[in-house]
Amino acid sequence: MSDDGSSRNEFSGTAANVVQAHSIEGGVHFHAAVAALPVPRQLPADVPGFTDRVTHLRRLHDWLDTPDEQAPPAEVVAGPPGIGKTSLVTHWAHQVRDRFPDGDLFVDLRGYHVERTVSADEALSDVLRALDVPDERIPARLEARAALYRSLLHRRKMLVLLDNASSADQVRPLLPGTSTCRVLVTSRSHLGGLIARNGAHRMSLDVLPTEHAVELLAGIVGDGRVAAEPGAVARLVEYCGRLPLALRIAGERLAEDPRARIGELVEELAEVRERLDVLATPGDESTAVRAVFSWSYQALSPDAARAYRLLGLLTGPDVGLPAAAALLGTGQGRARRVLAELTGVHLLAEQERRYRFHDLLRLHAAECAEADEPPAERHAAVRRALLWYAHAVQAAVDAVIPFFSRIPVELAAAEAPVPAFEDRAAALAWCDAERANLVAAVDRAAELGEHELAWQLPVLMFGLLLVRRPHADWVDTHQVGVASARVRGEVAAEAWLLTSAAIAERELRHPERALEHLERALACWQEDGTRWGIAWALRDTGAIYEQMGRYDEAVAAFERALAMHLEDGDTWGEATALAGLARCHLGAGEPERALAEANRALEIRREHRDQRNVGNALNDVSRVYLGMGEYEPAAEHAEQAGVVLAEVDYWNGRALSHELLGDALAGLGRAEDAAAQWRVALELYGSLGDPRADEVRARLADG
Template sequence: MSERGIELRGVMPPEDSSPAGPGSGYEFRLLGPLEVLHGGERQPLGNSGVRSALACLLLEPNQVVSMDRLIDTLWGEKPPRTARTIIHGYISRLRKLLTPEGGTRGEENPEIVTRSPGYLLRIDSERIDAHRARSLINRAGNMEPAERSRVLGQALTLWRGPILADISSGRLHRMVVPNLDELRMMALEERIAADLELGRHRQLAVELPALVEQYPLRERLAGQLMLSYYRSGQRARAQDCYHSLRERLSDELGIDPGPDLRSLYERMLRDDESLLTPVRVVSGEGGGSGTGVVTHPAELPPRTAGFVGRKTELSALDRMLSEEEQGSPGMLAAVTGTAGVGKSALAVTWAHRVAHRFPDGQLHACLRGFDSESPPLSPGEALTGFLKTLGIADDVIPIDLQERAALYRSLLADRRVLILLDDARDADQIRPLLPSSTGSLVLVTSRRRLDGLVVRSGARTLPLETLPTSAAVELLDRAGVPGRSSSEPQAARELAELCGGLPLALRIAAARLAANPGRAVRELVGELTDERERLTALDIDDADASVRRAFDISYRNLHPSQAWTFRLLGLIPGHTFTTHAVAALCGTDPETARRRLRALTLAHLVSEPKQDRFAMHDLLRVYARELRASEDGGQDAETTNTALRGLLEHYLAASDHARRFLRPPRDELDFSGWKWAVPAISGREQALEWFDAEWSNLVAAIDTAADAGWNSVVWQLVRLQFNYLMVRCPWEDWVRIYSGGLEAARRADESSGRVLMLAGLGVVYSRSGAPEEALKYYAESYHLADSLPDPRKLAMTQVNMGSALFRLGRYPDARRHCEEALRTYREQKDRYGEAGALNNLAQVEQVTGNLSAAFGYLRKAEKRYREADDLEILAMVLNNCGEVSLELDRIDNARRYYGEALDVARQCGSTMRQAAAYMGLGDVASLREGPAAARRRWDTALSIFEAGGSPRAAESRARIERLESERGET
């Protein structure tokens, strides 16, 4: 998480809604010490770490907060080695906190959802005071002064003291507190501005001196105090206030008061009569000085109705302006993004907010860079329009472009002007329109990235992304039928997601709802759910407001090879993709694929959220699929199959390559000789990172292969995920893809695949605490392997049978299967296979009281797993060694084995093995270090097991309950 601040992303309620009040479910308070209330009663939150994790989720409700961001926020650059484990524990405790008594959860209750790559807090953001405050402040923006003052006063009451005062995370404080403090000050200054408009200057002359003393460098507060003094007839005190601030700024910062305050002071010296009359000023974030200065020219287009969200982007533009004003020779900023993402709306909204800082006026030109009806506006035409606006007669405007540009620069040389250049095609169209004055600002919008403008002209760029779901729902409400989202909240969220957070699509959907107020949101959701009709449903009669038309303009400007690649990208089943995947899809090499993707990124038809990992907006994906059907015609089926085959072959080759760094493969599958380039993976950590990043794509690829009827590809791709599944244990995905893999192997009538799929299902049910179900799959796998000529496959199934039979207490049967497997592996000279049989035999010997024999088997298994570098199973065996050592009363040995098991589990990334090690270390601590140390380790184990949905949570919980019971007896 960046130290530049966490933005609050909340849904603004309809105008007639009221914030959730005490006693109505959950309330969350960030504007002071962190508090959680349920039914008006304060809830216990636990230690500072738990509170910090909750604060992170509350600051971004209904958005995924990644595990990496949580770790970075809580610990910074030096997190503990168990950071992920600790956070799993925090989330587990928070989930308990958010579960009402009785264990039932209603739709209105918040819920923490595991969502790759982290967690998402699903909640009505109006129940969070910080988001409620921002909503009230936003709502106040265009109200009449009396109502604005009242609503802003209501927002200010939500601050209860120092923000997050009870949280120790310094990084969280640095990222959050300044933003929320500034939000409060902005609301306070806006409320004072409203009171000045109402003529309440005498009351303010009493209130403001203390505030100015508390915040002596805030120029707007000082200006408001000056105005209240002046209107109260205290002109000398007004001037003293100005001189005091000027001296303080000079002494402490070496600067003079800003232009707004200087202008106000000069008007007071002139006894400007307009200062005595309150001026109606439309309030907005950042505001103005409230002095009512009129500026010309004023060519900015009207504000976009229903503009929502974009707090992060508006703040980024504010920062750009502040940084540029501190001595830069000129200001140039570019807002870029895909068609319909709201670039112009953001630029116009922000330009209105800061227009008061450019007293010599605002110029505007639509450059028509991507206009379907008209050619782009030439620089010469734009200059002619600007010169006329600046008072130059037609017959005086030079014919030569360079002379026109020189005259334009001369006219602006000593002026502070804001110039908005909308819909630019490229940097060449913009450069002649740049003034040379140090005080002017040029703000550009474009569908292209304008890298040339960055390199040659020093432009600051702001790439614009789609709206998060909460803001998207808010836009639907504002642009459509107010209050609709509160009557159908789930449908409204689904509609926002189907529109992909694209403002243009959201406005069209809102218009369709507004045109038929009686129509349910759910009906429109049903219409948009069909991908084949989605873009048609987002078309209206106005060609300028069509999603398909907006995409067409960007697409038609592509080179043929880029356009062909774009159409193929619609076939990718996952949400992100790499250059290697696209190379296989297009039948080319990764470098060529990278060049094409970068070109599509420049056109904002594709995004690059991480280096060499690309993504495409959902509606653009639908558009690309439509283009394939319309432009590729009869070749579509053949080219589609070829492209999809290439993509799936890439996933086969890459999965096979990556899995070999996690554990030795135990099957005959080998895709190392395939023609597709594989990602550069050279170690276990990189392999896990690749699987983590690609997991959702791999699951989607399996589904795609199944839909295409490529049954062999399905079960082979499923099998290649086994080593990753053993480490990460995503239980639901595991069961789902292996069940599909089994069906595919049966349809393909491939016995080897059936054996492996049955075995994989047995493993997941065994590890998730269902040995009866596991035995059913293991037995079918065993009987099938018995008919095959491969003795190793039969031995593998017997090791599995031994494991399930042991868990069911059928020890003689378990021993028989393990001993037969051990003989087979020794005959085949398969030392790795021996290890599994030895480990299972050790468990049988342990439970039947032959501890020395059990320990001997385990030591042999340990040696073989070390040879194979199978860290995940080695960690399990080391934990087993610790357990047997405890039973042999070898406490020091047990501590050593459990400690090494923990280290090995961390190396391979297996949280379940870490939890088992913590549980064993707790057992050791209960004998040597005391109950407090034991409780800490059992608590950690419990948190990890619960977070992973493991049945072994019951073992940790039983130990803790026994400890509590023993304490009670003493």
Template sequence: MTDRAAEPPGPPEPPEMTVEIAAPGAVYLGDARFDGDAVAGNKIVYMAPDPYRPPAQLPADVQDFTGRRAALDRLDELVTLDGPRTALVTAIHGMAGVGKTALAVHWGHQVAGEFPDGQLYVDLRGYSDDATLTPVEALGRFLRALGVPDQRVPEDADERAALYRSMLSGRRMLIILDNAADPRQVLPLLPGSPTCLTLVTSRGRLSGLVARGGAYTIAIDVLTPDESIDLIAGIVGPDRVMAEPVAAARLASRCAYLPLALRIAAVHVVMGTYGSIAELVDELAEGDRLNALECDDDPGLAVRAAFGLSYRHLDEPVQRAFRRTGLVEGPDFSAQILAVLLGTSVEEVRPLLRVLVHANLVQPRDGRYRLHDLLREYAWERVNEEETHGEREAAIARLVSWYVDNGHRYGRRIDPYRSRLTTGADDEGDDYAEALAWFEAERMGLVAAAGQASRLRMGPLVWELADAAYDFLRRRRYNRDNVRLQKLALSTARSAGAAKPRAYVLHHLAALHRDLGGYTDALRYAQRALEASREAGQEETHALHTLRLVGKIHWRMGKYARALDCFAEHLRQCRERGDAAGEASTLTFMALVYSNLGRYTDAVEHLQRAVDIERTAGNRRGEGVVHQWLAHIHHSLGHSRRAAEYAQLALEAHRDGRDLAGQARALNLLTRVTRALGDHRQAVRYAGHALEIRRTIGDRLGEGQALDTLAMLQRQIGAYREAERLVQEALRVRREIGDRHGESVSLESLAWALSYIGRPRESFDNQLASLRIRRQMGDRTGEARALALLAHFAVYVDRLPDGLRYAEESLAIRREVGDRHGEADSLLLMARLYRKLDRPAEAIAHARRSLDIRREIGDRRGEGEALDNISRIHLKTGHAEEALQHARQALSVEKEIDDLIGQGWTLDHLADVHMALGQGSRAIRVCEQALRVREQIHDRHGQRRTLDHLTALHLAQDAPAKALETARRALEIVREYADPDTLAPRLHAIEDLAERAER
């Protein structure tokens, strides 16, 4: 603190006081009596006869006071305010047990020297079992402390207040009014002199003091985790905390960082009630926390007792509202939820909530409300003791029913096409963003309410809620919540013998386990769903959807023949029943399987038939979806112009259908296709428009995806730092909404960006963080992918043996879940790592096993990739003839299936094979052929790579002029996207080439 004067004043001489008389009458000061009618101008001057002793009423300071640095700094600022001011009043408010009095008293002792005329303190008992202290009583205490004899203390409250203010006029005094009930109790006790500072503590917010007197307010919350541990150490001793650091942290958490609870718990440890901190933690975890957090020899020193004083201070309707909050098991609640629990309207609830907020019993946050953990337990205790079982159950039933009704209402907006457990009237609203926002706000409360309903055996409500929330939870990838909800529903449906709900829930579980890579469990659930559908007589509806799901699971596992069998049977049944929408959808899935098999003609044929069906039915949304898949297939083949045409058709269809989410997906596809066409600026515009739509509809999940797409664009053109910035923003969005899957994807994207700017260590660490998230989520497919990428990045940090281990772990998971396609990928990755480790025999063996799997499952594109890699291994080991043979085989497969992207890679490699065979001219012709292929599909990056390759080949053939020409062409491409600073090495190389060509 800074001094406000060069020389602080010392104890005053007996003061000369000017007292204003509001009306004629007798005034007593000390032993003297003055008649009002004898006082000129309503003023008297009086010299106190006795020596003055400044009052020093502060209670003892808290020796182990901890934390509160921000609040202490704020109080210090108020003392040192410069310039004219009114009397300073600061109100400290917070919940019971949070340490308001300790803060006020501790600070009072710190600044006592700033108030040489003394300190006044009074406990107003606003929240106490004793009678509340009235302002008249408090004024009497203060006047006597200021030297006024008992017999001279006025009886009238206004006269006491006037005399009190007069005696404080000009004095520098600190007044602490502790434990105030409300502003009415405080206002008469406020001095009028700007030289005084009044500190008020209350469980209420005392907003009246702010409105009427301009008081400053300081809200204090619980301690931070570190401050809580420090407080425990201050009581039990630092050695004990150092001996049990984990237990100490858990103790702080179990006490919810509330200072009163922390002190009581620490005292139990000091007194030997528990043999160790860990033993006390176990007691708090297993037993009643409120029972454990009290002192046996002082019933008033207990968390429950402190809360009880606040509770009893409320009127009965507010008490009832507080009790009902104890039925909320989610982290927070809205005014609407409390209204449902009370069986009343939101308008009637809002005044009750205002009282609870002012009393610091609930905390407002972003339009919702929450309770401190221990207050929540106290509210639950009160509702269980003061209300009947029937009243509680009826309130919970209303809450769960409210969740079910709104869940179906908003769920239909998220996916209006899915078959639902209960048919209902279509929601007239089509606000997708509103639906997402409602589910996001209510997600945790909804899942908790399902658990309550399950415990109370409200079976139909449980499975209705699980079905209503399924689409949102799956779309936002809240997989753990979704699986938990569906398993609750399965248990209740099984107990009730309800076959139809069981069929739906089993179908949902099968789809979720497929998404998580648990293919064996997914098939098991799907088979049980089929049985339950037949049992319920649902063969014509839900069983059909489950049959298609079985096909999707086989497709994910790389069992393409089995998948096609399932889809073919599903297609037959759809045609028999006249289900055009189902027929179109199944044709689309069959097309995607054919594309995996390299049977692109069949794939396009099936998609065209699906388009015709959707067009005939007038389903523009469905038409848009099929056009997107046509664009995907042509894009994967390198037919970028055809892909762009289909993507535009998809965008138009989604616009006609007013499907904003579909438009965003089509724009995302157009981004990739346009990039392949070499129009980077247009690609960025498409990506930016997709991002705008995601933000407009409030799709934060899609926003994160769009930011990752923009980052990918920047990374591909060499703007790695901008890519890093965009990925960091995507990470922020993903973390804000709790999108753990998306967070892992963004971490992988960040790893790629960092690897390109020479930060391999950070790249590796980010990929490792992505792996941890996949494991926490239980996402086995994602875990296998993350391990494979980690193996890839291990190369750049010179950890090849670790990379091999990660690849082996990836392979083991893919075999475990039955992912044949992934198994082939992992084997090929291991082959590459063995090649870098100069272990060619093992490299060849793994590449051949990958090739065998590709051929077994009919993956033609993968077959070409495997043959290309076997060729590269042979070339590295000096077996150029074997390399030539396998490269030609790879090229043959790629031409057969029209895989132009694969042809570009293989032709580039084939040029190296010919160079190794001493066929330089032929190598150049093959490389030029690769360039023509890349130009055909407008692959600008591929063109740059091939031009660099040609430059090297021309130099090897001692043709610097031709090398200079190809180098300049490569430079023009690089200039389209690279930062100027990155061009310097390339420019220097071209200068050297120019000089060599001249010579």
């Protein structure tokens, strides 16, 4: 042994006999002595109704089947609180415990229990007692205890389960140092030091797939009750975030009263602020979701705890590093380090520097913010993030659609660096990644009384909405923006948002609602005196009348707008009005006139080098040729449009190009080629939630 003489004197009695047999008389006598030691069987009871985790169980079986000399010294099962780490390792251990004839040890290290964390010193003391070492023979020093532990386990075939470890230092002294034993560790931490220094392997747990979450619930309350209320079960699984602990608590509450409807519990869970109260087991605070989360929160450093609770104030699905830094009021380097602490203990999930809460953890974080963060600090943090989003979306949309007039938007100075986008593609990629967060930011701004930001954000988002056409988001953000503009008395902002919202309503096939928006918008534009705004509202009024087949009214509206654009020398607006007139004249049976208008609009777009609208104009020309029954030029223009619009990643325009090309190919008798184009159009329209998907689907069905 490597300890000094005084340490060896502590190894008297039972343990000393073992060690002396090993050090003096050789391996044969050592094995005889070991055989006399007890065979501990310390596994907790198996988990009833264990569900899923097939892949993880298979990996553990593969680990066990690995030759001893090749197996890693420990397997770490990591994941957020309540994810089922202990259930998994306990269930697997019961399946394989017969392969460990010398016994199994179980130590709850209570790594995130604030009051009763178990040190490696204490854990070794408990383990040595389980191995029949009397208290008076247990060494005083940690190193000596670990050495005796390793000696007792040498060449024994034992399974060691170390549950709920918080750090590598808590685990290392409990590694047996012999390849014949297997060590399984659970932790909310990544335990990176154990992986790097000791060669341990790690696998992470995530929430259950929906079908297995339902299966877990059925195992507790019975298949009949689950089958009787499938809708309520689906909502219950959603409210529990597919977290095994939450599902078990919910299931146990239902099991206590067989007459209770699942829907009644769902109604309780629907109240967000009370959800963590509902997900608790009466009389057993240690298994309540809130308590389990709180242990992790209270173990955080002050900076990480502040970050945790402030992140809970954001309502988007995730957050990027720059936005998180803005929220926290720090540089990105410091924010990254703080967020790494949260991901390291699985309170946040991270992928490519985007960070996401489990839904229940987000609720807990928000509760912590309300309890532990002063109201002024909460408001200031969220405002920093909202303002950063406003500046970032302005920069992105300026790169995506630079040719559109916009009402003045005067933003307060950003407190964090705003991203610079090298090209349109980079800006669009950012917009796609952040769209759900931007939608949430509009709602959050209004909730906080930041009405200026609540109307500025949707105004700035117009380019993103126009290019990607997420109609539901478009309508929702603009409803909020209009209300906030009215609170602030911002007439031009109200006019803008109503005119913009009418586009979405038109494309959702809600023409009457769109006309109501435009009637109010025109009154606001006229009150504000913005000529291009009046012309915009007139053009969109014409577009709705054209959609309704009211061509005379449509032409009158487009011609009023065209006259204003010609008087003002606005060739961009002129091209837009001409495109609308072309559609009207085509619908009214005047294709030659429509072709001249569509070609003039295309000429202007090419002069402007506005590629998105060049593609749109090519589509317009293709549509006119289709109406004339001239399928070759119709196909040619639609194909050209598709190429241009693919280059600028304009999904809505690309969908129309494929639809028109399919129509032209069908006219040429090329049914299979037409169907292929329609299928692409259907996929694009479907991704946008565009009702035109139904029209294309009907073509495919007829074909």
